[in-house]
Amino acid sequence: MTLSQSPAPGDVAEVYDGIGRIYGSAWGPNIHYGYWEDDADDSSVEVATDRLTDLMISGLAARAGERVLDVGCGIGHPALRLVRACDVDVVGISVSHAQVARATALAAAAGLAHRATFQFTDAMDLPFPAGSFDGAWAFESMWHMPDRGQVLGEISRVLRPGGRLAVADVIERGPVSPAGRALLDHICQNYAVRSLGTVDEYRKALAANGFVDVEIRDISDNCSRTLALMADAVDTVRDKLADLVGEAQAASLIDFMRLSAVTPESGYLFLTAVRA
Numbered sequence: 609m610t611l612s613q614s615p616a617p618g619d620v621a622e623v624y625d626g627i628g629r630i631y632g633s634a635w636g637p638n639i640h641y642g643y644w645e646d647d648a649d650d651s652s653v654e655v656a657t658d659r660l661t662d663l664m665i666s667g668l669a670a671r672a673g674e675r676v677l678d679v680g681c682g683i684g685h686p687a688l689r690l691v692r693a694c695d696v697d698v699v700g701i702s703v704s705h706a707q708v709a710r711a712t713a714l715a716a717a718a719g720l721a722h723r724a725t726f727q728f729t730d731a732m733d734l735p736f737p738a739g740s741f742d743g744a745w746a747f748e749s750m751w752h753m754p755d756r757g758q759v760l761g762e763i764s765r766v767l768r769p770g771g772r773l774a775v776a777d778v779i780e781r782g783p784v785s786p787a788g789r790a791l792l793d794h795i796c797q798n799y800a801v802r803s804l805g806t807v808d809e810y811r812k813a814l815a816a817n818g819f820v821d822v823e824i825r826d827i828s829d830n831c832s833r834t835l836a837l838m839a840d841a842v843d844t845v846r847d848k849l850a851d852l853v854g855e856a857q858a859a860s861l862i863d864f865m866r867l868s869a870v871t872p873e874s875g876y877l878f879l880t881a882v883r884a
């Protein structure tokens with residue numbers, strides 16, 4: 609980690625151990641967006657969030673016995689689904705000690721502690737040897753990274769040649785109107801995000817860090833229902849949120865979530881790539 613790193617690991621942890629924990633109590637154990645097939649799809653949040661995990665699982669195409677790095681593991685729910693689906697070993701990393709503890713407990717409760725381990729580690733500086741993983745995913749964690757290029761470089765280093773990468777991330781889509789800019793600024797200021805990535809930025813950073821066979825899908829339309837539903841969910845725990853951040857800030861967070869739901873500048877990307 610560099611001294612000027614922003615957001616610092618502690619900033620991210622503060623979000624997830626604070627408001628994030630309250631959001632999670634209403635949203636569920638998948639700390640990510642949902643994926644709906646189309647407007648007629650009336651899947652629940654639980655089904656839609658698991659479906660996005662399944663998209664990541666199919667993108668990763670991991671084989672039994674392989675070792676996968678989960679960059680930004682949350683409380684480990686997606687990692688455990690990956691272990692069950694593909695019979696792989698997963699090492700999950702997060703910069704929240706509380707998340708690492710919860711993920712470790714969840715894995716033990718699921719009888720999967722020998723297949724899924726979790727540790728406090730900053731993705732900007734991975735403590736793993738070169739080529740020590742067969743696959744990696746960054747599941748809605750890249751938007752928090754101080755330098756997405758550096759993290760992709762680190763992932764590239766620890767992947768073996770031919771290893772696969774899958775990324776799901778909140779992105780910025782242009783052109784950005786003044787209202788859209790205010791919304792993106794709100795995201796950065798309140799959720800420990802330096803800036804949102806773009807499809808172009810990802811293409812360049814992946815190529816610069818030794819990834820090939822890059823496939824990028826803008827799945828904003830499939831994920832766009834998330835924020836309105838999340839605002840409804842968080843509204844049910846508004847009291848707890850207000851206890852933590854005050855009434856005015858709780859209202860602002862929920863209002864901005866509703867606004868984001870109808871703002872085209874806030875989008876969602878899914879990509880896969882192969883380490884050359």
Ligand SMILES: C[S@@+](CC[C@H](N)C(=O)[O-])C[C@H]1O[C@@H](n2cnc3c(N)ncnc32)[C@H](O)[C@@H]1O
Pocket residue numbers: 617620621624637638639640679680681682683684685686701702703704707729730731732746747748749752753754
């Ligand atoms: C939106 S949550 C996604 C959690 C999980 N992937 C899921 O889908 O349930 C973002 C995650 O990224 C992690 N994260 C953010 N910055 C990180 C960093 N520099 N190094 C490691 N993990 C980081 C957070 O701690 C959190 O676990």
